[in-house]
Amino acid sequence: MHIDWSQTQVYNTIMSVATGIALLMLVRFSQHVTRGDKISLEGWSIGFAVPGFILTLTGGAMTLTWPLSKIGFPFDDIIFGEPTLAFGVMLLGGAILIWRRSNLHHKAELSDKEAKQQSGVLTSQLIDMIRPLSYFAAAMGLALISIAIAGVYYQLFAAPPEEPISGRFADYPLLEASFISGLYAVTGIGAILLPFSLATRNPIVTRIMGLCWRVTGILFVLFGAMNYFTHIGLIINTM
Known part of the structure; x- marks a missing residue:
């Protein structure tokens, strides 16, 4: 198979790494806030803004230009582009909210003891600020499950045989379809x-949510890191 790579682009590598890191950061940040740990809100806001910018940029480009349609995979532009764009914009929105909260926190000039006493107030304020974003996140969660069902039903995500590692399973399309679909579904x-976690603050719901994102975050990072090798190999083998 020959592909004219000057006519198309593939961003799945950095998309996957940024998505995984952002999910892991969301879990860790929520743990710090609920425990009342002393944290740098500016640091976390920048931490969310960096993958948010990357995902907004790459997801927006894929959503608007459909580069993968030029190599015969137009459905992948929807599958990868749109959820990435949505996640990136939500991360940027969250980063702005946390940054604004950090400015108010500094203006208050609280001592360490007072800051510890104010941790419950900070948690409530952050939850109130993030709750509107959570509704869109839940709607996109439904979209991810829909994509997962389509992935298994149509046996999508199978790598071409020219791709190293993943291409060895090209004759078993359901295998990779199940793996990627599972990541999306979880x-x-x-x-x-x-x-629901923000509204009820139910620790069981929060733990389940955190477990989902911790597992998928690690897998997205590892899969994306591996794809830096496999996608370079695919390009070399199809030039």
């Missing part, structure tokens, strides 16, 4: 639980 479950 991530979607966590997103659906987000507004």
Whole structure:
């Protein structure tokens, strides 16, 4: 198979790494806030803004230009582009909210003891600020589950035989379809639980959501890192 790579682009590598890191950061940030740990809100806002910018940029480009349609995979532009764009914009929105909260926190000039006493107030304020975003997150969670069902039903996500590692399973399309669909479905479950976790503060719901995102975050990072090798190999083998 020959592909004219000057006519198309593939962003799945950095998309996957940024998505995984962002999911892991969401879990860790929620743990710090609920425990009342002393944290740098500016640091976390920038931490969310960086993958948010990357995902907004790459997801927006894929959503608007459909580059993968030029190599015969137009459905992948929807599957990868639109959820990535949505996640990136939500991360940027969250980063702005946390940054604004950090400015108010500094203006208050609280001592360490007072800051510890104010941790419950900070948690409530952050929850109130993030709750509107959680509704869109839940809706996109439903979309992720829909994509997961389509992935298994149509046996999508199978790598071409020219791709190293993943291409060895080209004759078993259901294998990779099940893996990627599983990542999407579990991530979607966590997103659906987000507004319920914020509304009820039920520790069981929060733990399930955190487990979903922790597992998928690690897998997205590892899969994306591996794809830096496999996608370079695919390009070399199809030039």
